[in-house]
Amino acid sequence: xxxxxxxLNFCPSVFGMRxxxxxxxKGIEYEYREEDLKNKSPLLLKMNPVHKKIPVLIHNxxxxxESLIAVEYIDEVWKEKAPILPSxxxxxxxxxxxxxxxxxxxxxxxxNVWATKGEEQEAAKKEFIEILKVLEGELGDKPYFGGETFxxxxxxxxxYYCWFYAYxxxxxFSIESECPKLIAWAKRCMEKESVSKSLADPHTVYxxxxxxxxxxxxx
Amino acid sequence: xxxxxxxxxxxxxxxxxVIWALKLKGxxxxxxxxxxxxxSQKLLQYNPVYKKIPVLVHGxxxVAESVVILDYIEETWPExxxxxxxxxxxxxxxxxxxxxxxxxxTFHAFFRTAGEQQEKAVKEALEVLKILEEKGLxxxxxxxxxxxxxxxxxxxxxxxxxxxMEEVVGIKLMEPSTLPRLHKWIKNFKEVPVIQENLPDPEKxxxxxxxxxxxxxxxxPSNDQ
Numbered sequence: 001x002x003x004x005x006x007x008l009n010f011c012p013s014v015f016g017m018r019x020x021x022x023x024x025x026k027g028i029e030y031e032y033r034e035e036d037l038k039n040k041s042p043l044l045l046k047m048n049p050v051h052k053k054i055p056v057l058i059h060n061x062x063x064x065x066e067s068l069i070a071v072e073y074i075d076e077v078w079k080e081k082a083p084i085l086p087s088x089x090x091x092x093x094x095x096x097x098x099x100x101x102x103x104x105x106x107x108x109x110x111x112n113v114w115a116t117k118g119e120e121q122e123a124a125k126k127e128f129i130e131i132l133k134v135l136e137g138e139l140g141d142k143p144y145f146g147g148e149t150f151x152x153x154x155x156x157x158x159x160y161y162c163w164f165y166a167y168x169x170x171x172x173f174s175i176e177s178e179c180p181k182l183i184a185w186a187k188r189c190m191e192k193e194s195v196s197k198s199l200a201d202p203h204t205v206y207x208x209x210x211x212x213x214x215x216x217x218x219x
Numbered sequence: 220x221x222x223x224x225x226x227x228x229x230x231x232x233x234x235x236x237v238i239w240a241l242k243l244k245g246x247x248x249x250x251x252x253x254x255x256x257x258x259s260q261k262l263l264q265y266n267p268v269y270k271k272i273p274v275l276v277h278g279x280x281x282v283a284e285s286v287v288i289l290d291y292i293e294e295t296w297p298e299x300x301x302x303x304x305x306x307x308x309x310x311x312x313x314x315x316x317x318x319x320x321x322x323x324x325t326f327h328a329f330f331r332t333a334g335e336q337q338e339k340a341v342k343e344a345l346e347v348l349k350i351l352e353e354k355g356l357x358x359x360x361x362x363x364x365x366x367x368x369x370x371x372x373x374x375x376x377x378x379x380x381x382x383x384m385e386e387v388v389g390i391k392l393m394e395p396s397t398l399p400r401l402h403k404w405i406k407n408f409k410e411v412p413v414i415q416e417n418l419p420d421p422e423k424x425x426x427x428x429x430x431x432x433x434x435x436x437x438x439x440p441s442n443d444q
Binding site: 049050059062064065066069072073076077089090092093096097100101134 | 282286288290294306307309313318350354
């Protein structure tokens with residue numbers, strides 16, 4: 001019996017991109033459904049009643065919510081191909097630690113970059129760059145966060161790359177000038193089809209952020 | 220056999236989670252009590268990113284962040300499993316652990332604020348507990364089913380730390396009439412021998428909460444007191 005896999009998503013979501021990348025890495029066929037966040041589908045509300053948020057991975061009718069949990073689930077179920085987590089428990093702990101760091105730090109800091117102005121925005125940019133520099137430090141001279149192979153930490157962070165254009169434009173700064181190694185890493189990831197096909201177009205993201213700013217009166 | 224060390228503080232439910240998991244698996248370890256006002260060089264070396272407890276050190280390899288540590292313990296010592304075998308059930312368990320993490324600011328606000336801010340936190344906290352009871356626990360004895368698992372361990376703070384916080388703040392969240400299943404879970408959880416034998420002294424904890432609460436109230440902007 002063939003697996004039925006559905007992804008409920010919203011195109012600019014960095015979290016949705018993580019699941020898309022994992023599915024692509026494993027070569028899993030799935031049905032993609034774009035949600036209108038102002039008019040969430042009954043299926044979304046049924047599959048994620050606690051948070052009512054995307055992304056939701058639905059495997060044979062059963063929902064997996066929270067992007068990193070879904071990525072680990074995909075890795076465990078489709079374990080024959082393209083491992084996302086290493087097999088050694090200590091290396092797995094490192095991968096999870098850094099994916100968790102991305103979750104704790106990047107989203108909020110990045111949001112402050114485009115959602116604020118003046119002094120507040122300057123402070124936000126500084127904090128955001130500091131966080132990226134910590135990540136850059138952890139990457140070091142490795143091709144990927146996990147070493148030779150693309151893995152969980154890379155997947156947790158790469159989606160933000162297509163948002164960099166929006167951050168840089170609204171924040172009037174260059175991320176590459178501050179974190180060249182991280183940008184080199186991002187471009188390396190983008191050479192993978194699973195990544196380039198899963199990330200949103202930076203201009204689509206920019207337009208989306210502009211729309212949010214207008215709606216929230218944050219221009 | 221490589222040495223296992225745990226860096227923690229007696230009052231923290233996060234260090235206690237790590238201790239419970241190790242003891243449930245019969246893993247021998249050395250415990251090092253940290254002074255958070257004077258953190259040891261070792262702690263700063265083992266957790267340079269956050270400089271926080273708990274940290275587990277296995278051999279000379281440090282693991283930080285309690286959720287990550289619990290997963291590491293589960294995978295390194297698979298005896299007496301604390302997560303389900305089935306991948307889907309595991310994803311569900313991880314969901315509830317993450318839910319608990321996400322909602323901790325609500326409970327922090329409950330303990331650290333007053334007035335309107337606290338009222339808002341109380342309302343949110345009750346909603347969180349209701350969701351946890353209905354959708355997380357349901358009619359099971361433990362979140363893990365018949366035996367305790369990582370989800371129970373992650374919510375262990377509700378079973379022992381919350382009552383001290385409630386007493387100091389003067390507001391009860393965990394009423395048996397409104398949260399009967401969670402209430403029963405607390406009783407069952409504390410009867411598990413490893414848990415029962417590894418809880419901070421309630422009197423000491425209460426005194427600790429009193430001092431903490433006084434400090435938080437003092438530091439509130441005057442119109443919030």
